[in-house]
Amino acid sequence: MAKTGDVTTGEVKTDGVTSAADPAAQRPQGDLTVRTIAMPADTNANGDIFGGWVMSQMDQAGGIAGVERAQGRVVTVAVDGMTFLRPVRVGDVLCVYTQVVGTGRTSMRIQIEAWARRFRTQTREKVTVGVFTFVAIDDEGRPRPIPPAAPGLSP
Numbered sequence: 344m345a346k347t348g349d350v351t352t353g354e355v356k357t358d359g360v361t362s363a364a365d366p367a368a369q370r371p372q373g374d375l376t377v378r379t380i381a382m383p384a385d386t387n388a389n390g391d392i393f394g395g396w397v398m399s400q401m402d403q404a405g406g407i408a409g410v411e412r413a414q415g416r417v418v419t420v421a422v423d424g425m426t427f428l429r430p431v432r433v434g435d436v437l438c439v440y441t442q443v444v445g446t447g448r449t450s451m452r453i454q455i456e457a458w459a460r461r462f463r464t465q466t467r468e469k470v471t472v473g474v475f476t477f478v479a480i481d482d483e484g485r486p487r488p489i490p491p492a493a494p495g496l497s498p
Contacts, residue, residue: 373442376404392431405475408441413479425473434462446498449486
């Protein structure tokens with residue numbers, strides 16, 4: 344059996360069958376921020392859920408996490424390393440997890456994972472990962488400093 348590793352997902356593939364390299368690879372990282380159901384109106388021409396819809400849910404979750412960390416308005420300025428690992432299907436519950444992984448003076452990087460709880464089996468699978476960059480802004484839309492993190496919070 345041939346084995347290949349995937350650093351991005353932490354999985355080992357043996358002749359095309361995927362299994363966890365370690366138990367932590369099968370658990371979401373971060374806080375559950377958004378949960379929503381994938382509906383037929385969100386499908387692409389192949390019948391799977393449109394990747395843009397998944398990305399939109401991830402952006403919304405990142406915005407929620409960003410507002411909490413910045414204690415005010417934030418805007419998305421970049422998306423880095425977006426990887427679509429598996430399709431999302433109609434009826435799946437999409438669970439989006441966020442974790443602030445870095446904070447600058449006015450910007451922050453948030454790691455975002457989307458997991459699908461499959462409709463009929465209730466199996467949970469990581470479907471998409473990415474790192475989004477948000478900038479804190481004031482009421483006029485200008486960058487503003489991010490307050491120091493409260494004790495026990497992410498950066």
